[in-house]
Structures are given as structure tokens and as C-alpha cells.
Amino acid sequence: PKATFISPDGNHDELSVASGTTLMQAAVGHGIRSIVGDCGGSGACATCHVYVEQEFLDKLTPMDSNEQEMLECASSPVQDNSRLSCQIAMHDHLDGITVEVAPTQW
């Protein structure tokens, strides 16, 4: 399945992401520098903050309490469609998902 990342500088990157790989891992692995992923994906740093396109929001596994708490530490404004990209594992039903990367991660 494919995922598109829109970076704050306006770059669009469409990546093929293996099922089970998180969006954070995919972005970092492809050199998308607007996602930092400082904690390595354990949901402990909030440097992988993205805004998820509305039509895919309901298809995601709901946020757990840890993700909610970590998002409060995010450096960019939190919106209704904010998620930590390390908590979004790619699967076929998410094919075509687009996320906008938060303007700052620190």
C-alpha cells in the first residue's frame, strides 16, 4: 500500500510502505526529514506528529491514552486529526492515505 507525506516545505512524497511498517518508520527510512522519530517509535517523543486526511481518520486504530498524552507534548498545534505516525501501522485498507507533517517536531 502507498502513503503520501506532505512536508511543511510543500514536498509531496509518495511511498510504498510494507504492511505492518509504521508511517514513521517509512518516512525516516526514506529520508523524509520533517518526521524525526526520536524515540524510535515507542510513542515517547511526539516528534513524529502528523495530521491525517479526514477520510482516513476513521480507518485508523483509535488512539490509546499514551498517544493522547504524548500529543500534548507535541510542539505544533494539536488538531482533531493529529496522530503520532509511529502509532499508525500500514495495512491494505489504508492504501492511499495522505498525512500532512506537522510544521515543527521539536
Ligand code: FES
Ligand atoms: Fe517517538 Fe512517535 S517516534 S512518539
